[in-house]
Amino acid sequence: MLDKLDFLAGKYAELNEKISDPKIIGDQNQWKKLMKEQSHMQPIIEKYNEYTAALTGIDETKEMLADKQLESDFKEMAEAELHELTEQKIALEEELRVLLLPKDPNDDKNVIVEVRAGAGGSEAALFAGDLFRMFTRYAERQGWKTEIMSSSIPDIGGIKEIIFLIEGTGAYSRLKYESGVHRVQRIPSTESGGRIHTSTATVAVLPEAEDVEVDISANDLRIDVYRSSGNGGQSVNTTDSAVRITHLPTGMVATCQDEKSQLKNKDKALKILKARILEIETQKQQSEIAENRKSQVGTGDRSERIRTYNFPQGRISDHRIGVTVYQLEAFLDGDIDEMVNALITSDQAEKLKQQS
Numbered sequence: 001m002l003d004k005l006d007f008l009a010g011k012y013a014e015l016n017e018k019i020s021d022p023k024i025i026g027d028q029n030q031w032k033k034l035m036k037e038q039s040h041m042q043p044i045i046e047k048y049n050e051y052t053a054a055l056t057g058i059d060e061t062k063e064m065l066a067d068k069q070l071e072s073d074f075k076e077m078a079e080a081e082l083h084e085l086t087e088q089k090i091a092l093e094e095e096l097r098v099l100l101l102p103k104d105p106n107d108d109k110n111v112i113v114e115v116r117a118g119a120g121g122s123e124a125a126l127f128a129g130d131l132f133r134m135f136t137r138y139a140e141r142q143g144w145k146t147e148i149m150s151s152s153i154p155d156i157g158g159i160k161e162i163i164f165l166i167e168g169t170g171a172y173s174r175l176k177y178e179s180g181v182h183r184v185q186r187i188p189s190t191e192s193g194g195r196i197h198t199s200t201a202t203v204a205v206l207p208e209a210e211d212v213e214v215d216i217s218a219n220d221l222r223i224d225v226y227r228s229s230g231n232g233g234q235s236v237n238t239t240d241s242a243v244r245i246t247h248l249p250t251g252m253v254a255t256c257q258d259e260k261s262q263l264k265n266k267d268k269a270l271k272i273l274k275a276r277i278l279e280i281e282t283q284k285q286q287s288e289i290a291e292n293r294k295s296q297v298g299t300g301d302r303s304e305r306i307r308t309y310n311f312p313q314g315r316i317s318d319h320r321i322g323v324t325v326y327q328l329e330a331f332l333d334g335d336i337d338e339m340v341n342a343l344i345t346s347d348q349a350e351k352l353k354q355q356s
Contacts (some may be wrong), residue, residue, distance in 0.1 A: 005048045006186065012038070012045045017075045024250075027081035044099045051092040081249045101351050106282070107173035110148070112275040113205050116161045118181065120199025127309075128201040130161050130250030130332055134176070137334025144168025149268040150182075163272055165208065172207045174222040175341040179205045180304045186311035196312060207276035207282075213282075216274065222246040223266065228257040245269045246299045252276055 018024050024031050039258040061082045064070065070078070115132050119123040129249065139146045145167040152160040156231070166175070183200050191197065228232045228242040243258030254273040256265040308317045309328060316331050316339065318323040323342045 001096065001100065005044070005051075005096065008041060009045060009048060012041050015041070015200055040075055040103070044096070045238070047092060047099060050098075051089065051096060053083050054089045054092060058082065058089065061085060064320050070108065097352060098348050101348060104173065104176075106176075108169055109172045110165060110167045111167055111175050112163060112174070112177075112208055112272060113170045114161070114163045114205065115159065115176065116202045117159065118200035118202050120184075121199065122156045122158065123184070123188050123197055123199040124155075124201055125154050125156060125160055125188075126181070127158070127199050128160070128162070129158040130184075131182060131201055131203060132159055132164070134332045134334055134336065135166070135178075138336055139166050139171075139334075141334050142168055142171075142174070144171055147274060148258060150254075165271070166295050172338055173344075174207070176207075177207050177340065178203050178306075180269040180306035182307050182309065183305055184309045184311070186309075204279075206275040206279045208271065209278040214274040216247065216270075217278070220248050222248060223307070225262055243266060243269050245273055247273055247277065250277065318343070 015034055017029065019034050024034065030342070031190060047173070059285045061078050063109060064078050065075065065082065092119065108304070113135055117126050117128040120127070136146050145149060146169070147165045148162065149165055150161075150163040150338040154160045165192065181200050181202055183198060185196050185198050187194055188197050222245070224244040224246075225240045226242050226244065227240055241260055242255065244255045245266070245339070246253050253271060254276070256269040259265045259342060262349060304318055309332070310317070310320070311328060314328045315324050315326050318339060325338050327335070
């Protein structure tokens, strides 16, 4: 580990020199690329500097204790300091191991989130609406921007299906564990007998694909335009503004009809399609690397039940890591950091175990 950290420290020093070079500053694309690399390395280097300072402190304190003429009062102070520095060193080593874990290349990306009502009829649609609000409220708390890309709203209320973009640094790193089946247990307002009903909604969290990552030939796309249906304002239903894009090699389809402009709908549908294709390619790579090894926090598959929201007991239980949190109302209002942090910690622990 120390060899790797020494190498990174040297590379970080080189990066700082390059960033200050007038020739590099003149090339904005290159400069931005180097700045991004530097910002990724900075937390590791700062922690490494703390670690080397602790090592230096330990050596100096041991040297002091080796002096036989040291007075007893000073000796006690030095021994206490040595104990404190040793504990600090152990804690910093653990933090550095986590920081050195292979970084998910998608972690800093924006995300496209798809929420769909599952089993449970009108209750499932209402629950899908609750989840959509939970994610958008969480995005607000993080200072992220949300944009609806496609939606299907039933007359009974709630959401049948909604696809939306969340833009913000680290959005994927925080939300990627939300993919899967979310289950709710509660008494519907229409239930006179007070029986608890179980409904589900599926969530998919996809990193937004950049053009350089997903190269789709125009010849591989079939683009159909049609008249929008449902609510949407005065001109939505009177022009052929809705767009359906089919990726012919995979048969994958993305539609959008939320905008009045056909061009905007086409742009949004293409973004959704690219994100889905990137997800398939990423999953292929991960399965090849991991073979049969399964992460402790699950595969992220939409068919996997990941969490239960129990209204009578006011609890949320994540089945992948066995963690239960309470304050259900606050959770559905976007206060989900406690669960997100537990999932990240669990994932890191699993990766550390795989490395050892």
